[in-house]
Amino acid sequence: MKNLVFALSIVFVLSACSSDSSDNENQVITLNPTNLEIYFPPVNSNEWETISIEDLGWNSAGEQPLYDFLAERETDAFLVLKNGRIVIERYFGDFQQNDNHAWNSAGKTLTAMIAGIAQEEGFLSLNDSSAAYLGTAWSSLSTEQEAQITVFNHLTMTTGLDYDVDDIFCTDPECLLYKNEPGQFWFYHNGPYTLLDNIITNAVGQDFEDYFSAKIGSRIGMQGAWVSIGFNNVYFSNARSMARFGILNLNNGVWDGQTILGDATFLTDMKNTSQNMNQAYGYLYWLNGKDSYRVPGSEIEFSGKLIPNAPNDLYAGLGKNDQKLYIVPSEELVIVRMGGDAGETLLGPSSFDNELWGLLNDLMD
Structure with missing residues (x-):
């Protein structure tokens, strides 16, 4: 009975933070790639500009193999954005655009950025004792x-x-x-x-979720909720909300002229090697293109790049069961994958990353 009540509570929370497609019809604006300055989808709207694979000069023959791979690997939602515009938006099985999904540890990136905001506002310092x-x-x-x-x-x-x-x-x-x-x-x-979460709550004198919503979520149009599951505090949202956060990262903490996080030093440090023991880890972000990396659950250092098939400047939020938020500044890409375990039941990086990027390279060739 206790488990049933808990499950119903999660359903209620996630239903409350979902958009109602019957009240707000989805709109898309198709754009030719004449001016690809970064685009910010309007807050509190389903309007979102799109651009086609053909207009980008990508290889359309690579589409179906990509979709087949995603479907075979328990994917629920998959988005590819170029300069903030939707190139691909696919949902699989019964999963729909407004459905919510756990970010799992990909949500650590949200915590990293909100910590930076708390420091910028003078509530804490990273050098403080916890x-x-x-x-x-x-x-x-x-x-x-x-x-x-x-x-x-x-x-x-x-x-x-x-x-x-x-x-x-x-x-x-x-x-x-x-x-x-x-x-x-x-x-x-x-x-x-x-x-x-407790450090930030006590530092700012405001509940972590409320502070996150006020400083990031509501300002960039994310819908979602933090849900306590055991000891964990897990963020749930739809795939487009994850994509919005990706755009914020791509534009270095500024959303459509609004500065969300303006501390350039923190932003740089957050997305670069943070210590000398795992080159592929920043402030809760995973980093590609380094000479070596470590992974969850292991004390071993591995040689080479975290995702060999991916661009060197990729940084990412990676969560259990292959929740993926990839940001690639050199290609002006944001890529989102939500779904079930793609085969390895790992907490973060997995072989799925490299297989997926092999197919993405074929598409974008």
Whole structure:
């Protein structure tokens, strides 16, 4: 019965944040590529400019193999945007444009940007001890050990907390044990990341979800909700909302003339290597084009690029069951994939990334 009530609660929340297609007819404006300055879809509207594969000079013969691959790999929604304009928008099975889907760990990118906004507004500093916002005894460490862990460590997966625990998602003090000095080892440990929600809430004096909505979500036209599932705080939205956030990233924190995040140093650091233990990790963003990378659940460093088939400057939000938000500045692309597990049940990067980019290269050739 408890599980049923929880499930119904999620349905209610997600229904409340969905657009009603009967009240707001979807509109598209087809555009020829004469002027491809970045486009921002209007807030509180389904209007969205499109541009065709043919007008871009892409290889239309690559479309069907791409769609077949996506359908075979449990995809629900797939979007490709060029300069903010929709090139491809496909939904599979019963999934529709206004349906909501979990971002899973791709939503870490939302937390990274809202942390940057909180710092820009003077509520916190990445160099602050996280104990300044979490209080003492938030872990099983001594007060002195807690004081050494900074907000920066939470943002970069370098807290030094023990990841060899039964539940890496657990945020209870008994799950947060000392293993290494902070900043000395990188491991994809979800519990310390989740505590960023409390850090931001206590720093700004406003509920995390409300602050996110006021500073990002409502300003760029995202619809969605943060839903507590176990220890995790998971963002749900439709695919177009994920695409809107991608456009905000592509335009360096500015939305249609409105500065959402203006701290150029934070933006640069967020999307570049944040520490010397995992070159492919920024502030909760995954980075391509580096000489080596580490992945969730492993202590091994792998040689080569994270996604060999993808452009070197790609950065991404990557979530469990292959939720994907790719941003490629050199190609002015935003690509969204939502759906079920594509075959490996991993928390972030997977072989699906490279296979997908092989097909995208065929399409864009």
